[in-house]
Amino acid sequence: MSAQLQPYITVEEYLAAERAANRDTDGKHEYYQGEVYAMSGASRQHNLLVTNLIVGLDTRVADTCNVYPSDMRVHVASNGLYTYPDVVVTCGDEEFLPDAYLDTLLNPVLLVEVTSRSTAQYDQEGKFLLYRNIANLRHYLLVDSQRVHILCITRLEGDTWNFREYRQLTDQVDLTALHLEVPVSEIYRKVPLPPANGAL
Incomplete structure (x- = not known):
């Protein structure tokens, strides 16, 4: 923020x-x-990553699921947050604020944030503490826009979460709740990244 x-x-x-x-x-x-x-x-890298994620997820999810870009607002009823995640996935019946707009989702299954140097800490710590109060949420993905690094936070049961990192282009991001995997190489397709040693 x-x-x-x-x-x-x-x-x-x-x-x-x-x-x-x-x-x-x-x-x-x-x-x-x-x-x-x-x-x-958003930077160019950010936009390319979001595009790759939307395409990669939408071609793999079941017909009962929907994939939304960052204009779909999400509300966490238990703590009052309204925000726009970079990618949102719902499955089954969608729940919205009880008004006529259908522009504020209440029950996402997967949320994705593409991080930068300025947002990484807030997205991983602050936002996760708020997002985890969504009862339907099963996966929270943090995708680094500066290097190949994806953190997948998966709800196991109740408020128990598993943290798994992906750092290789040959890895497959395992989204068990959606019964699918997405190749890391596909997520980072066409994304210009700094050299591996961190030099600019």
Whole structure:
């Protein structure tokens, strides 16, 4: 999250502003406990990774599942977070806020965040603590935009989670709840990365 825009607004005010916003000029905003935060723009690497993830997942999920890009808002009812994950997957009956818009999901099965140097810690620590309160959530993927590194956090049962890292292009990301695997090489296809030694 970046700089705070206002000291406090209501959920109703936040949703009305987001729905009226021009995405090209106003951008998107997260909402948490009365505060609104502007979401930063995405790099070329970020956009390529999101495209690869959407295509890779959508070609593999069952017909009862849907894959959404980052314009699909997600709400965590237990803690009040409203946010826009980079990729969202639902399976079965979808649940939305009880209004006519159908633009705020409540029951994702998989959430993906593509991380950068500035967002990695918040995505892995802060967002995970909030996302894990979604009862339907089974997988949370953190995909590094600066190197080949994917962290897959999988719910085993209750509030027990398994953390597994993928660092090789030959690896396959195992998404057991969706009964599928996605090759790491496919996720990083066409993505320009710095040399392995970290030199720029």
